[in-house]
Amino acid sequence: MKLLLLYCRAGFEAECAAEISNRATEVGIAGYPVFTKDQGYVEYHLFGDALELMSQIKFRSLIFIRQWVACLPVCSELPTQDRISPLSALVQDLPQTAELIAETPDTTEGRELQGFVTKFASAFSQSLRKNGLMLSRKQASLWRLHLFALSGREMFLGVSPVKNSSRHAMGIQRLKFPSHAPSRSTLKLEEAWHWFIPKSEFDEALGGGLTAVDLGAAPGGWTWQLVQKGMFVTAVDNGPMNESLMETGQVTHLREDAFRFEPVRPVNWMVCDVVEKPIQVTELMLDWATHGWAEQMVFNLKLPMKQRYKETLQCLDRLKDGLNEHSIDFKLSARHLYHDREEITCYLDLRKA
Template sequence: MNHLLLYCRPGFEKECAAEIRDVAEAEGIYGYCKLEDNSGYVLYVTHESGAALRLVDEADFSKLIFARQWVACLPVVDEISADDRISPLLEKVAELPPCQSVMVEPADTTDGREMQRFCNSFSSAFSQKLRRSKLLADANPYRLHIFALTGTCFYLGVAPVENSAPWPMGIMRLKFPNAAPSRSTLKLEEAWHWFVPPHEWQHYISGGLKAADLGAAPGGWTWQLVKQNMFVTAVDNGPMAESLMESGQVTHKPEDAFTFQPAKNLDWMVCDIVDKPARVTDLMIRWLVNGWCRETVFNLKLPMKQRYTEVRSCLAMIETALEEAGFKYRMAAKHLYHDREEITCHIRIL
C-alpha cells in the first residue's frame, strides 16, 4: 500500500499535489505525484512500501486544505469483467486492513457524475456481500473506499474513520435555504460544519452573540448569522435584502469594509470580499490583532497562478502577526465544496 489517493475539486490537482508533498515530507515520507488536469483526484506514490497507510494514520487530515478525502490504496484494479465485479474485488479487499463500512465513489467530474447511479447500486450489493463474508465489522477503525474510474476500473483502499472526511466523495451536501438572499450562504454554513464541532455550536454559534459581516450585500452570510439569532452589523455600500432588515437583528453600515471599525469589540466577524488575498489578509490581521473580534470565518480569493504558494504565504502572515502580538489561537483552512476560486479560513482566539 504505497499509493495515496486524494480527491479534490477539478482544476486544483496541482495545488493538492503540492500540498500532499509538503505534508508527506514533514512526516519523513517521500514519493511522487501522478495527476491529470481536471480529473478531480491526485495519486501520491510513496517510495516506501506501506507508507501511504502510515501517512493517513499519522498525519492530520484536518490540516489539508485542498484535499476533500484521502485513501491509502492498492494500485489500480482494471480489466475487471462487467459480468462479475464482486469476486475479484473481494480478493483485493482481503489485502486491506479490516473496515467497518464501504463507500463506492466516482470523481466529482461530468464523467464521474454519470457513474453515480452505478456507484450507488454497486455499493449496496457489495456491502451486503462484504457483511455476509464477515469482512465488515463496526469495531474496525477504517472505512473501505472504492473509487470508480469506470465500471471496470477501480482504486481500492482505506481511510481512518477518525482521520478523514465522513461524507461520500468528501463532500458535505447542504440544501439551499430558499429564504436566503444568495447561494453564498452555503459557504458559511459549510464552513461552520467543517471547523466547529457539533458540541461547540451551543457555545460559539448561538443566540445573543454580536457579529460583523464585511462585504455583506445582499446578505447571504448575514442570513446565516441571523438564523443563529446573532445581532449583525452588515458592512457594504450595496443594498441588503429587505427580509434581513425586517428581522430587527441587522444594522446596515453603507461603508467601505476596509476602513470600517466597530464601536465595540464583537464575538464574530465574517468576510467574503472579492479582492486580492494579500489585501484581505491584512484586513483580517487588523481585526484580530486589535481584538475587534474573537472568531472569524473569511474567504481568500485565489489568483490564477501560484495558488498554493499564495495560500501558504497569506496564512503564514497571519500566524506571524498573531504570534508576535502574543495571541494563542486556532486556525484552519479548507477549499470547501461551495468554494470556487477561493479557500475558506477559520480563526478562533483562545
C-alpha cells in the first residue's frame, strides 16, 4: 500500500503533514502529503510501502497524529444500493483482521455522518465474517480494519497495527466531564495521565498521599484531578481557587507568580497550564528539573499560530539539551491531546530507572 491516512485535529493538518514528512525522512522512506485546511486528516502518499513505514516508527512517539491507517486508494462513487460488495472485494487485498472500526473526520460534517457510518459498519462487518473475509472476535489479529467515511459514497479502507496505533476510534480518548470539577481544563490532565502513564503503573505514579504543585492553578481544574487522586496540593496562582476544593483540606493556595515560586521541598508531581510563550514555559520546566524540585511533570506549551511544529521541536530540543547538559536521566513525551486546542501537553519523568 502506498497511502498512509493520518487523523488530526481540524486546523492542524500542516503540523501533521510536517511531522510525518520529517519522521519518514528519518527512516529513509520518501513521500508527500496532500491535505486541505480544516479537513481533519492528511493523505501521505508514499514511494515506498505504508506498512513498512509504520514498522519503522513508534506510534506513541508521534505528537500531532491521532491515528494512522495504511489505506487503499479512496473508494469514490460507491453505489448507494450496494456499498458492501465493492468494499468487500477490496478487503481481500488487506491483511486479515478481527475488528472493524467505523470512523469519520473530526469535523462538523464528519460528526453528522457518524450515525450512518456506525450502522453501515455493523452490516459490513457481519457480511465480512459471513463470507470468511474477517476473523471472529475471539481470534487474535495483528491488524485492525478501518472504514473512514468522507460521505455516503466516498470511503477509505485500510488497516492499522494493533500494537502500534491508537486503540480508540478516531484516535480519540473519550472522557466524561466530572460535574464537580471547576473547569473543563480538568480533562486535559486526566487525558494526559491516560496517554502517558500505563494503566499498570497508575497506583505507583498517582497513588494517594503524594505531594504536588499546580502552577497557574486557578480556578482549579488540574488541582481537582490531583485532589481526586488523594494528593496534597500547593496551588500557585494570583487568581481565586474554587471554594469546594479549598474545603477538602488537601489544597494550600499561594497567591504568587508561577515563574517566581520555589517549593520549600521537592514534590512528587508538578503540573503547569499557564498561558505564556512556550519557550518561557520550557525554561521554567528546565529550572524545576535541574533543581530536582519534582519527580514527574505534566505541562502544556501554548503554540503560536504559525510554525507550530517548528516551535514544538525547538522547545523539546531545548529541554532535552538542558537535561543532558546536567546529566539528568529522564523520559520526555509530548502529545496534542484531544482536549488540547492551540497547545501540546508534555510529560517529563525524572524518577530514577
